[in-house]
Amino acid sequence: MNTTFYIKDNIENKISFYHLVLFLFCLPFDRFYSTLVLISFMIHIIIFLRPASLKLPDPSVFILQSVFYVTLISSAYALSLTNGLEAVSRQLAIFIFPLLFFYSALDLHKYRLVLMRSISVCCALTVLYLYFDAIRVIRFKGLSLHSLFSWKFVNQNFSLPINMHATYLSMLIVLGLVYCLQQILNTAGKRKIFYIGTSLVLSAGLIQLSSKSAIFSFLIILFTGIPWMLLRKKTRWLYFTGSFVFLTMLISFILIFQIFRDRFIITLKDDLFENGTIVDINGRHERWNLSMDLIRQSPYFGTGSGSEIPLLRNSYFEHKMYGSYLASLNAHNQYLSVLINSGVFGLFIYLATLGWGLYRALKYRDIFLFSFMILVIVISVGEDLLDVNKGIFIYSFFFSFLIRSLKKPGAAHFKQLATRKV
Secondary structure, eight states, rough: OGGGGGSOOOOHHHHHHHHHHHHHHTSSSSSOOOOOHHHHHHHHHTTOOGGGOOOOHHHHHHHTHHHHHHHHHGGGGGHHHHHHHHHHHHHHHHHHHHHHHHOOOTTTTTTTTHHHHHHHHHHHHHHHHHHHHHHHHHHHOOOGGGGGGGGGGGGGHHHHGGTOHHHHHHHHHHHHHHHHHHHHHHHHHHHHHHHHHHHHHHHHHHHHHOOOOHHHHHHIIIIIIHHHHHHHHHHHHHHHHHHHHHHHHHHHHHHHHHHHHIIIIIHHHHHHHHEEESSSHHHHHHHHHHHHHHHSSEEEEOTTOOOHHHHHHHHHHHHTTTTHHHHOOOSSSSHHHHHHHHHHHHHHHHHHHHHHHHHHHTTTHHHHHHEEEHHHHHHHSSSOOSSSSHHHHHHHHHHHHHHOOOOOOOOOHHHHHSSSOO
């Protein structure tokens, strides 16, 4: 396991590699640290940039940056120039990461698995810390250990100590889980035991965070991506048996504890419609309806970058949705968000970009890229992924990294795929 944090390469590539590892370890924590590492990595790439390597980026770089260009163009007719520029600055990472990976001399494909291992180890350590903190609070408050499975320590309350949204931490955990499962299928001995243990920790964290969209994404990956991309026909029946046993255990666990029954069954309706609290906060369904009203006012090019929240706040106030107004809630749907800000033009670019990434994942049968695209596609239904710093960093880093680290197969590889028993 010592290769996780040690590589044999020249000093330039070692520095690049350790920047990426450090960035991954900073992702679950305050954005200040990941931003600092990104700036340091950018300075490093500029310092080691050679005149001979200065060339026009290939088309994939511009595709990876396309969402940023949509935001930049839409800022030209934003209702507020300040809000438009703020939206552009927030998405700068989407512009920067594809360029950094393109001009970096580091062989991303060579260290792809090592970096994926880093994110799985990082997430496992983060989950262990969150459980440790939760148990520490339980002991300090004199609560029973059973309260670990209550609203006090589930979902956002579980990730509260590191101040990270439960869904975005769950995205990282799912990517780490997929890596562990891939290694379990391809390794033996002590390594397999290590990955089984890590996957159990990550699974516990995923359940404790209880992000419905992340768990749904993981189930899609578990029952479609992994058997099709990693297994041969003769071993799939055994895998499906084990997967259904896991699913049965998961459902049983959810049904045993009331908190998880409430989270995955009862409050699913509340998430879509209405959550009654001291100040009424309407569910996603009501906010989506108001978003559609805004979209109809300017369907083709939208109302400009950064217009979503100001316009929605006006609508919330008019419709007496005071909880949503005071919290300045966005639409909680990336597709609707793009339509409000950039119209059909922006949505077409966003969908085309996601489709391009999914196509490449399916073409090369790459389980990591496939998992990431499924996560983005599903989570975009319930979250404004590209409206918050962590979502932007996860999108920009992993999309660029997984695309740039793809090893383009030659004719022999496609011949192997064609003759493979599926």
